[in-house]
Amino acid sequence: MILRRAFLFGFVVALALLPLLPVSEFWITQANYIGLYSLVVIGLVLLTGVAGLISFGQSAFVGIGAYTTAYLSIKFGVSPWLTLLAGLAITTVAALVLGWVTLRMSGHYLALATIAWCLALYYLLGNLEPLGKFDGLTGVPSLQLFGFSLDNRRIFYYLVWFLVIAAALMASHLLDSRMGRALRAVRSGTVMAEAMGVNTFRLKVIAFVLAALLASVSGWLYAYFQSTVNPSPFGLSMGIEYLFMAVIGGAGYVWGALAGAGVMPVLHDQLQTWMPRLLGVTGNYEIVVFGVVLVLVLRYARDGLWATVETRLPRVRRRPDWANAGLLAERARPAHGEVVLDAQGLRKTFGGLVAVNDVDLQVRAGEILGLIGPNGAGKSTTFNLLTGVLAVTSGEITLLGESIRGMRSREIARRGVARTFQHVKMLADMTVLENVALGAHLRGTAGTIRGLLRLDRAEERRLFREAESQLRRIGIADLMHEQAGNLSMGTQRLMEIARALCADPTLLLLDEPAAGLRHQEKQALAGVLRQLRSEGLSILLVEHDMDLVMDVTDRIVVMEFGTKLTEGTPAEVQANPAVRTAYLGN
Amino acid sequence: MDFSIASILLLDGSSNGAIYALLALAIVLIFAVTRVIFVPQGEFAAYGALTLAMLQAGHVPGTVYLLALLALAVAVLDAAEALRQRRGAGRAAVAFFKPLLWPAPIVLLSLWAAPHHLPLMLQSLLALAIVTPLGPLLYRVAFQKLADASVLVLLIVAVGVHFVMTGLGLAFFGAEGFRNPSFWDTSFTADGVLLSGQAIIIFMVSIALMLGLWLFFERTLRGKALRATAVSRLGARLMGISTVDAGRLSFALAAFIGALAGLLIAPTATMAYDSGFLIGLKGFVAAIFGGLASYPGAALGALFVGLLESFGSFWASAFKEVIVFTAILPVLLWLSLKHGSDEGDE
Numbered sequence: 036m037i038l039r040r041a042f043l044f045g046f047v048v049a050l051a052l053l054p055l056l057p058v059s060e061f062w063i064t065q066a067n068y069i070g071l072y073s074l075v076v077i078g079l080v081l082l083t084g085v086a087g088l089i090s091f092g093q094s095a096f097v098g099i100g101a102y103t104t105a106y107l108s109i110k111f112g113v114s115p116w117l118t119l120l121a122g123l124a125i126t127t128v129a130a131l132v133l134g135w136v137t138l139r140m141s142g143h144y145l146a147l148a149t150i151a152w153c154l155a156l157y158y159l160l161g162n163l164e165p166l167g168k169f170d171g172l173t174g175v176p177s178l179q180l181f182g183f184s185l186d187n188r189r190i191f192y193y194l195v196w197f198l199v200i201a202a203a204l205m206a207s208h209l210l211d212s213r214m215g216r217a218l219r220a221v222r223s224g225t226v227m228a229e230a231m232g233v234n235t236f237r238l239k240v241i242a243f244v245l246a247a248l249l250a251s252v253s254g255w256l257y258a259y260f261q262s263t264v265n266p267s268p269f270g271l272s273m274g275i276e277y278l279f280m281a282v283i284g285g286a287g288y289v290w291g292a293l294a295g296a297g298v299m300p301v302l303h304d305q306l307q308t309w310m311p312r313l314l315g316v317t318g319n320y321e322i323v324v325f326g327v328v329l330v331l332v333l334r335y336a337r338d339g340l341w342a343t344v345e346t347r348l349p350r351v352r353r354r355p356d357w358a359n360a361g362l363l364a365e366r367a368r369p370a371h372g373e374v375v376l377d378a379q380g381l382r383k384t385f386g387g388l389v390a391v392n393d394v395d396l397q398v399r400a401g402e403i404l405g406l407i408g409p410n411g412a413g414k415s416t417t418f419n420l421l422t423g424v425l426a427v428t429s430g431e432i433t434l435l436g437e438s439i440r441g442m443r444s445r446e447i448a449r450r451g452v453a454r455t456f457q458h459v460k461m462l463a464d465m466t467v468l469e470n471v472a473l474g475a476h477l478r479g480t481a482g483t484i485r486g487l488l489r490l491d492r493a494e495e496r497r498l499f500r501e502a503e504s505q506l507r508r509i510g511i512a513d514l515m516h517e518q519a520g521n522l523s524m525g526t527q528r529l530m531e532i533a534r535a536l537c538a539d540p541t542l543l544l545l546d547e548p549a550a551g552l553r554h555q556e557k558q559a560l561a562g563v564l565r566q567l568r569s570e571g572l573s574i575l576l577v578e579h580d581m582d583l584v585m586d587v588t589d590r591i592v593v594m595e596f597g598t599k600l601t602e603g604t605p606a607e608v609q610a611n612p613a614v615r616t617a618y619l620g621n
Numbered sequence: 622m623d624f625s626i627a628s629i630l631l632l633d634g635s636s637n638g639a640i641y642a643l644l645a646l647a648i649v650l651i652f653a654v655t656r657v658i659f660v661p662q663g664e665f666a667a668y669g670a671l672t673l674a675m676l677q678a679g680h681v682p683g684t685v686y687l688l689a690l691l692a693l694a695v696a697v698l699d700a701a702e703a704l705r706q707r708r709g710a711g712r713a714a715v716a717f718f719k720p721l722l723w724p725a726p727i728v729l730l731s732l733w734a735a736p737h738h739l740p741l742m743l744q745s746l747l748a749l750a751i752v753t754p755l756g757p758l759l760y761r762v763a764f765q766k767l768a769d770a771s772v773l774v775l776l777i778v779a780v781g782v783h784f785v786m787t788g789l790g791l792a793f794f795g796a797e798g799f800r801n802p803s804f805w806d807t808s809f810t811a812d813g814v815l816l817s818g819q820a821i822i823i824f825m826v827s828i829a830l831m832l833g834l835w836l837f838f839e840r841t842l843r844g845k846a847l848r849a850t851a852v853s854r855l856g857a858r859l860m861g862i863s864t865v866d867a868g869r870l871s872f873a874l875a876a877f878i879g880a881l882a883g884l885l886i887a888p889t890a891t892m893a894y895d896s897g898f899l900i901g902l903k904g905f906v907a908a909i910f911g912g913l914a915s916y917p918g919a920a921l922g923a924l925f926v927g928l929l930e931s932f933g934s935f936w937a938s939a940f941k942e943v944i945v946f947t948a949i950l951p952v953l954l955w956l957s958l959k960h961g962s963d964e965g966d967e
Contacts, residue, residue, distance in 0.1 A: 083773075087771075087773065088773075089773050089776060089777065091780070132950070133950075136950055136953045136954045136957055137953050137957065139957045140953075140956060140957050141772070142772065142773055143658055143772050143773065143776060143913075144909075144953060144956070144957075146658070146773065146776055147658070147905060147909060147949075148949065148950070148953055150660075150902065150905070151902070151905075151906060151946040151947070151949045151950075152946070154899075154902065154942060154946045155942070155943045155946035155947045158939075158940070158942040158943045158946075159940070159943045162939035162940055162943070275780055275784075278777065278780070282777060320788050320791070320792065321788075322784045322785075322787060322788040323784065323785050323788030323789060323792075325781075325784050326780075326781040326782060326783070326784025326785035326786075326788065327781070327785055328781075329777065329778070329780070329781030329784065330763050330778050330781040330782065330785075333767070333770075333774055333777060333778050333781070334766065334767065334778075337774070
């Protein structure tokens with residue numbers, strides 16, 4: 036932590052000193068460009084590296100910022116503050132439209148839409164009479180802020196880099212916040228994030244708009260810096276270059292954005308000098324090298340340049356500052372014995388295949404219901420129907436008397452249903468504590484802006500306190516600073532239970548929680564389940580470990596071929612000959 | 622607008638649409654089989670057209686050297702892999718020579734044929750023969766090892782390949798544009814509407830190719846294997862279908878279709894090293910009409926894009942590209958509302 040702080044401090048000092056040193060104007064200009072690129076690439080890190088979405092059209096957002104600024108300041112003499120706001124407003128509208136139209140579908144539609152959008156805007160700018168067609172607009176007045184003129188490139192430099200550092204810090208803050216964790220969860224697919232109550236569509240749109248806004252700010256600066264705009268720097272090839280910088284620098288790291296943006300102009304320069312010498316002809320040949328480098332990086336070093344720096348820096352261990360944090364509000368518990376979940380005539384067909392055939396089941400408060408059956412009996416499908424991952428074909432599901440049929444999984448999660456997954460779904464590169472805190476997503480309220488500005492610390496402490504106490508309850512609190520990907524399979528399952536408990540559920544659905552656990556761990560798990568039951572929680576348990584099932588459940592539903600075979604106490608089920616046949620055959 | 626202008630625009634738009642349809646079909650094919658969103662599909666068209674232009678001028682086209690180099694690179698890669706897996710020197714030698722089997726005679730033939738000013742038809746066939754093997758070789762070099770990467774990683778790699786192909790195009794063909802001679806230099810007039818022989822050829826060849834593809838997918842084992850791979854890579858593999866072979870085959874088909882589209886369009890439009898990209902992107906817009914999955918949808922989308930472009934250039938010529946590329950927004954909206962949230966886990 037100290038080393039990292041020292042690095043950042045040293046970097047900022049070096050940045051601040053650069054214009055004071057007798058470096059040539061060329062390098063100052065170069066540094067200004069790197070700053071302008073960095074702003075765009077930081078946005079791409081949030082979008083691509085964190086949320087796993089790709090945009091080739093960031094240059095178009097830069098163009099919107101630049102053209103708005105140039106047009107308003109040349110034609111109407113509008114102040115820089117207003118040109119900035121106007122650029123941001125137009126950018127927001129454009130990004131919202133693009134995001135809203137594409138982000139419900141798989142990620143490549145956004146990528147393709149941004150290509151089309153970038154081309155369309157390029158030709159639009161190049162053909163509009165008031166915007167000077169392909170010649171663009173010239174004579175943007177110099178930037179005046181608070182009565183200061185930022186005419187001088189060395190002074191302009193400070194503004195650019197102030198904004199870059201501010202953007203980088205805000206992006207880092209966002210990643211270490213409630214919304215940031217949710218955003219990272221979006222990357223690996225939406226099922227888990229939605230089960231934690233995250234509105235993944237909205238979050239993707241937010242990430243896209245944020246990235247677009249950063250690009251727009253870069254465009255605002257660009258217009259004043261160049262004092263002239265024309266369509267070519269906002270075309271598709273520049274959009275691709277921004278993405279290139281993000282990938283080379285390391286799309287997963289905020290500071291990788293600066294690395295990528297810093298390498299690019301230098302690489303450009305060197306290649307433009309060397310390629311013609313090697314080939315003996317002049318031309319735009321550096322793109323061949325860019326292409327090859329891009330393919331090689333993705334093949335051999337997918338995490339980019341910054342990953343090599345990151346592995347050399349010591350891992351930051353989160354300082355536990357939440358010991359005295361307040362407690363999160365808890366939901367009212369239903370009275371013991373009240374029906375919590377009631378599914379009647381639950382049916383799911385895939386084409387002609389009936390996966391779940393008119394199954395009835397009820398879970399009462401303070402009860403553990405086991406759901407067992409041979410492989411392929413439809414247990415996991417039932418789970419997915421109850422949690423809204425799959426839509427039911429027919430039947431009714433009520434939770435505490437309210438119908439939850441047809442609700443999305445995040446709406447069901449909001450009503451107090453938490454679950455684990457048969458195949459663990461977690462964020463391998465986050466710590467155990469952070470993974471578990473994701474479970475408490477719905478118990479926090481801090482949004483994107485509070486996250487960016489770090490106004491969410493009090494709430495974060497409450498979330499982490501909750502996460503730690505759930506880890507303690509499950510018995511793996513000593514692992515909380517470990518990266519989740521390093522845990523054993525069984526421990527990862529325990530972590531998922533802690534994450535589910537973090538949601539303060541009324542009903543807990545566990546999908547094979549004991550798989551991969553050692554005997555003692557299973558006994559400890561049984562203890563935890565009993566304790567949860569005594570606290571009034573209802574649990575639906577899918578499990579193959581019959582010792583555990585017979586040990587902890589109050590009642591058991593047996594399924595076979597999608598149909599409910601029988602239901603009863605563990606003793607009744609064990610004595611049932613039909614169950615024996617289902618498991619062992621005739 | 623009177624009838625004759627409308628019919629000219631209609632004719633013009635649908636002949637361009639036929640070209641976009643070819644590219645869109647290739648894009649859908651590659652995406653279905655390999656999950657690669659092949660951005661540089663249009664580059665094959667430029668390569669095809671300009672390779673022919675070079676042969677016309679009596680030069681050896683740079684694509685020939687590219688073919689030789691890529692084939693050698695793949696030969697070395699395959700041999701190295703065979704050695705790494707300790708399969709013995711004999712196997713390694715086979716692995717080395719196999720990728721050279723097709724390209725070597727084509728390269729030698731081109732070197733011989735270039736100064737001989739062969740008839741246009743033969744040169745066109747030669748251009749197709751030069752560009753088609755580039756597809757599977759590119760697949761081997763850039764995509765094969767990434768077969769399990771996410772769609773988005775593959776997309777970025779495709780962009781990298783686009784960079785390389787455009788840059789090489791500039792090196793091979795220079796910055797100036799070429800217009801190839803027409804394959805059928807005749808025209809028919811009916812009611813004041815001019816139908817050029819070239820347009821007829823475009824329609825005939827496109828329809829023949831679509832029919833051929835349909836027969837290939839419906840009637841041949843390899844075609845069915847491709848379709849199976851598109852449905853499920855794992856399932857195909859379990860049935861003994863090599864997904865690597867399927868990938869190579871789809872890239873070969875795409876390169877062939879791309880080069881053919883380039884040959885068809887070059888007599889009616891000036892082609893330069895970077896013309897392919899825009900044409901290919903219009904193919905993409907068309908492919909998106911079919912949700913990147915439906916061949917008839919993509920073909921109809923291509924027709925629509927062609928018509929939109931020709932009528933757009935009549936009403937607002939400066940904004941025809943803007944109109945074409947903005948047209949995908951309503952399409953995406955429609956797809957989005959139709960499918961809702963169809964995104965599962967990657």
